[in-house]
Each structure stands twice: as C-alpha cells, then as structure tokens.
Amino acid sequence: MNLLIVDDEYYTVESISNKIRTLRPDFFEIFCAYNLTQALEIFSTHPIDLMICDIEMPGGSGLELLDQIRQAHYETVCIFLTAYAKFEYISRAMKLSSSDYLLKPLDDHALLEALDKACAQCEKQQKDRVNTLHANYWKESELPLAEQFFLDLLNGSISSAPSEVMDEIRYRRLNVELIHQPFCPLLIQTGQKSVFAASDNRTLYEFALKNIAREYFFEPGELPLTIRVLDGFYLLLLPVSTHTRDSVVGRCRQALTDFVTHFPFSINFFVFQKICLPESLLDAFLALKQFAAKNVTYENHVFDLAQETRTAVPASSQPIPSDRWSDLLLAGKTEQLQIEVFAFLNQLKSSGTATREFLTGFYYQFLQLLFRQMDHPGSEDEAFRRQITVASPEQTFSSFGALREWISNSLLLFTQSRQAAASQDTAVATVKAYIESHLSDELDRDTLAAMVYLNADYLSHLFKKDTGSSLINYIIDRRIAHSKELLAKGEMSIRDIAITCGFQNISYFSRQFKKSTGMTPRQFKN
Structure with missing residues (x-):
C-alpha cells in the first residue's frame, strides 16, 4: 500500500513520515510532496492508495487537490490536516469523500486510529474491485452459455417442460433463477441489403447490430441475452423487472431514429403481446416469426403484437397482365415495362392485400416472362438466367422494396443481354460478308x-x-x-x-x- 504526505511545511512532512514508519511500518512506500503541483505529478507516475494532506497550502489547497483527484477518477483515501476546525472545511471534505479530518498538532493515538480506519477503507475498496472484476468475468462467461441454452430451447433441442428446463439449467451450471425469470420477448428482423449485392459485409453489419442492441435495450448489470435464432433474426429477452412492454415498444420506436437509418438494410421490431417464462418462450418465438413472415409491406417499423389486428386478404387471385408485358419486352420497351410493373406492385402495396406467398409467386411468373423472350438458347442466355436467379425467393423477396430492386436489375440485365446478342450478330455478319468477298x-x-x-x-x-x-x-x-x-x-x-x-x-x-x-x-x- 502506497502513502502520499502533502504539506507545505517540510518539517511537518518529515515528522508525519517518521511517525508513520514507526506506527505502521507495513506501508510499501511513502511519497512526500510540498504543494498541489508536486502531488499531482506523483499521482501521474505512481499508484497512491492513501493520502495525508494539509488543507491550507499556498498555490492550491488540499481541498482543490482532492477535487482534481476525484475528477481524474482516483479512489485514493484521504486524511485531511489543518490547524483550524472550520465547518466549511469539514463540510467540503465530507462531500469529497475524505476518510478523516485531523487537527494539528497531531496526536499519535489519533493519527494511528485514522490510519487504521483509512487502511481498512483501502482494503475494502481493493476487495470490491476484485469482486467486480470476478463478477464481470463470470457475467461475460455466462452470457454465451446462457444464449446457447436459450437457442437450444428455441430450436427444440431442449424440451419446454419446466422440470426439464430446470434440469438443463442446473446441468449447464447457469443461474437457477432463470427458470423463474419473466421476459419481454423482442424479435429484431433485418431485411436484405441488396438482392444482387455481395454479402461480405453483412456479417460485419449484423455483428454491429447485435452489439448495439445489447447496449441500447439492456440496463447496466443485466445479462444482455441477444440470441441469433435465424439468419437475419435476433431475439432479445428483456427482464420485466426493469422493462415493461410499453417501455420496450417506446424504445424500439426511438431506435428507428437513433440507429436504424445508419444500417444498409431495413430493420423491423416485433414485441410479443405477453410476458413469458422460459418454458413458454418457444411458442412466443414461433408466433413472432410467423407474424414477421407475413409482413411484406412495412420496413423500418415497430410491430406491437398486442395492438396488431391486420389480416391480409390474399392477392394471389389477381393475375399479372402477362400479354401486355410480353409485348413491351418483345418491343424492347423495358423502361415502360418497369413503370407499369411498379404501378401494379404499388397498387397492391397500398391495398394491403399482398402476402409473402404472392410476392414469391409473382417472382416466378415474371421470371418465366423474361425467359420466354430469349431468342434461342446459348451461352449469353444461360449467363442471363444465372444472373437473375442468383437470389433465394424465400429469403430475398420478403418485401416490395426487394422485389422492385430485383425487377429493376433483371430488366437492365435483360437489355444488356439483348444488346450483346445484337452486337455479336453484327460481328458475325461483318465477318461473313468479308469472307464472301x-x-x-x-x-x-x-x-x-x-x-x-x-x-x-x-x-x-x-x-x-x-x-x-x-x-x-x-x-x-x-x-x-x-x-x-x-x-x-x-x-x-x-x-x-x-x-x-x-x-x-x-x-x-x-x-x-x-x-x-x-x-x-x-x-x-x-
């Protein structure tokens, strides 16, 4: 344990130093300073556990010194010395969390008593720091174990029966209080960055989203359970001791402004309508996932399942004007075709009648429309087919925005493919004519x-x-x-x-x- 003595009187410093070496020889090192500046220099180069400091000193008082030390977040225990028992000194010293207040000249018994009290406080602070480090270590260690436990529970690897859930918690050496912990389930769904874009950076963005969600939704000291249940889906288990459903819904709406717009993909939030114990989380997750799967209209939106009463009327009975669109493709009027297709989709979106199944069916119909316009099979046509069917309809075309992007890119690729074919035909015709002559x-x-x-x-x-x-x-x-x-x-x-x-x-x-x-x-x- 290191001690610093600060007093503008040299002989006072020497006297206190000698007394302490006699009364408490267990100090590791005793440093001496004669003004505020020297004391701060010692703090910058050595760890100081305990400080004995005069209050009234030229160039800066002991109270000013302790104030600067506290602003620098040092937890040094302080004993103040003064020749005057002024109330304002005592009051300010208490506000700055000093350990004791002694009057000069020092009495050996009073000094020893103050040292014992201050050393006990130092030891308690050190023990608290160690305990905090251990607690943080176990919390960091417990988090991945707890998230894996809930992931296994949600994918059916663990039975939802309360007795089996408890057995599994004990087997994995998790906190048994988890079985009684009610949660407010929040499902976060990320949309597609781009139908045709490479996914190299998506993992990085989702990693960032997971960390932001932990910091944003959980309170300090809580176990931030953020489980990646599926590709693009994160389930947050928010303890109801500090989170109400209304507060979670409000926090999600605030997130739309605070960070959602900074991501290159859409983010939807789904708040379950009930509070759940671990045994009922699987049913809650399946309900949340099913609701999310039905949504194809809204992006960057908060869904409170307790308030949601929308029921979409299937739009699959509405046929696409394939003859009209085929004629436009055949005539090479892809820009006009895109305008009409987008108008068709916008009308459906406004009516609220579209489902994910309809969008997937629409994708396949439009795909066949493009394929039928191929003049003849060949390598260019095969390359075009590979380019426009690269994405999975089940995952990619989950929203009108993603479908419009795919249509726009497909029509562009179609135009480029036809232009390339025409250019190739011209090249062959030119060479044929040259050969003939x-x-x-x-x-x-x-x-x-x-x-x-x-x-x-x-x-x-x-x-x-x-x-x-x-x-x-x-x-x-x-x-x-x-x-x-x-x-x-x-x-x-x-x-x-x-x-x-x-x-x-x-x-x-x-x-x-x-x-x-x-x-x-x-x-x-x-």
Whole structure:
C-alpha cells in the first residue's frame, strides 16, 4: 500500500513520515510532496492508495487537490490536516469523500486510529474491485452459455417442460433463477441489403447490430441475452423487472431514429403481446416469426403484437397482365415495362392485400416472362438466367422494396443481354460478308477476329453458335460452294477455279471437294 504526505511545511512532512514508519511500518512506500503541483505529478507516475494532506497550502489547497483527484477518477483515501476546525472545511471534505479530518498538532493515538480506519477503507475498496472484476468475468462467461441454452430451447433441442428446463439449467451450471425469470420477448428482423449485392459485409453489419442492441435495450448489470435464432433474426429477452412492454415498444420506436437509418438494410421490431417464462418462450418465438413472415409491406417499423389486428386478404387471385408485358419486352420497351410493373406492385402495396406467398409467386411468373423472350438458347442466355436467379425467393423477396430492386436489375440485365446478342450478330455478319468477298485471299482466324475486335476463339464460338460449324470449316464450305458455281459454268479450268476460291494446292482442293460433294471436281464438272 502506497502513502502520499502533502504539506507545505517540510518539517511537518518529515515528522508525519517518521511517525508513520514507526506506527505502521507495513506501508510499501511513502511519497512526500510540498504543494498541489508536486502531488499531482506523483499521482501521474505512481499508484497512491492513501493520502495525508494539509488543507491550507499556498498555490492550491488540499481541498482543490482532492477535487482534481476525484475528477481524474482516483479512489485514493484521504486524511485531511489543518490547524483550524472550520465547518466549511469539514463540510467540503465530507462531500469529497475524505476518510478523516485531523487537527494539528497531531496526536499519535489519533493519527494511528485514522490510519487504521483509512487502511481498512483501502482494503475494502481493493476487495470490491476484485469482486467486480470476478463478477464481470463470470457475467461475460455466462452470457454465451446462457444464449446457447436459450437457442437450444428455441430450436427444440431442449424440451419446454419446466422440470426439464430446470434440469438443463442446473446441468449447464447457469443461474437457477432463470427458470423463474419473466421476459419481454423482442424479435429484431433485418431485411436484405441488396438482392444482387455481395454479402461480405453483412456479417460485419449484423455483428454491429447485435452489439448495439445489447447496449441500447439492456440496463447496466443485466445479462444482455441477444440470441441469433435465424439468419437475419435476433431475439432479445428483456427482464420485466426493469422493462415493461410499453417501455420496450417506446424504445424500439426511438431506435428507428437513433440507429436504424445508419444500417444498409431495413430493420423491423416485433414485441410479443405477453410476458413469458422460459418454458413458454418457444411458442412466443414461433408466433413472432410467423407474424414477421407475413409482413411484406412495412420496413423500418415497430410491430406491437398486442395492438396488431391486420389480416391480409390474399392477392394471389389477381393475375399479372402477362400479354401486355410480353409485348413491351418483345418491343424492347423495358423502361415502360418497369413503370407499369411498379404501378401494379404499388397498387397492391397500398391495398394491403399482398402476402409473402404472392410476392414469391409473382417472382416466378415474371421470371418465366423474361425467359420466354430469349431468342434461342446459348451461352449469353444461360449467363442471363444465372444472373437473375442468383437470389433465394424465400429469403430475398420478403418485401416490395426487394422485389422492385430485383425487377429493376433483371430488366437492365435483360437489355444488356439483348444488346450483346445484337452486337455479336453484327460481328458475325461483318465477318461473313468479308469472307464472301475475299474467298481467293488467305483467310485466318486471327485476322478475321481482329476486324471485329474479338478473340479468335470467341469468334469461332459465335460462328459455331450461328452456323453449326467452326470458323475454319465455314470458310472451307463457302469456298467449295463458290467453286461448284464456277465449275457448273464451265468457263475456267479446275486449277484456276481452285486458285480463285482460295485453294493454292490443287490436290488439297480435290480432297476437300470430294469430302464435301462425294465426287472429284472433274467428275462434278462433267
């Protein structure tokens, strides 16, 4: 235990120091200071458990020194010294939580008594700090164990029978008072960040949300039970000893302003209509989850299940105008189509008749509408199909906002796919026309591909897709077809025809001609 003596009189400091070394030799170290500034310097470099300080000193009183120490959150126990028994000194010293107040000159018995009292207070403070650290440690250790217990209870791994719940609590060495703890269940549901966006940062955002929810909804000292029950769902178990249903609903509404808008996804709150013991939490959670699953209209909203009386009328009987929308797609009027689709969905949203099942069914109908407009199967169409079906309808299309985003992105991808297909058709047509007018020239894949700024392999792939044969075979086929026309006219020799059609070797020309027609050029000519 460290002691600091502060007095502007040198001999007083020495006298007190010598007395204490005699009366209480158990102090680890005794520091001496002669004014406020020196004392603060010692505090900044050494832990001080006990301070004996004169009140009246030039350059700053002992009361000012203790005030600064308390503002710096030091818990140092203080004994004040003074030559005057002034009431205002005693009053202020008491407010600053000093241990004792002694008059000069010091009496050995009074000093020893004050030291004993102050040392006992120091030891109690140290013990309290240790106990607090232990309590925090066990609370931090208990939290994941308790959350796992409730997660097992909610997923059915533990029976909800009270006797079995108690047995499990004891087996896991949790606080047995949990069995009698009534909770106000609060379900937090996060929406989708983006239908097409990568989910790399979602885990980070949900981790932040869990920590914020713990700090925001629970009181200091409470076990902040925040259980991730499903992907995007967190169940908070708020003890009714400090939380009423009305206060939880109000806190949720305040959260919409305080932090919900800072997240890149929507957040809904669902407050259960009853107070629950652990044995009834599973039923409460299932009811909350079912209610959340039915909601497709509201985002960043607080649902108090005690007040909710909405019953949605199924909208699945309302057909989509598929013929009209197909005509717009076929005409390439995707912007007009998007306007009409959004108007259709907005009307449904305003009526409050849509359900999650309807949105999922709508998704599949619109998907088929897009697929039917594909000109022909091919790699570009397959890529388009993969891009627009990347998300899971059951999880992603749980709101009108998410569905509108998917429609907007799908129509954009559809337009890009058709433009790419048109560009490819143009490239193939350009190369075909060049081949037709340059049959006598040397034609190779690299030269032809460079003409249309494509990779040679990719150009060959496009020809295969368009004609059923590779680029090289297409060139040979066109040369043979032209040679047949010239042979039929009979105006040129076979050798000249071969050269005109791009065959520099007469033997090679004959082999390719026979392979294509089943006869030699001479036989064909005759």
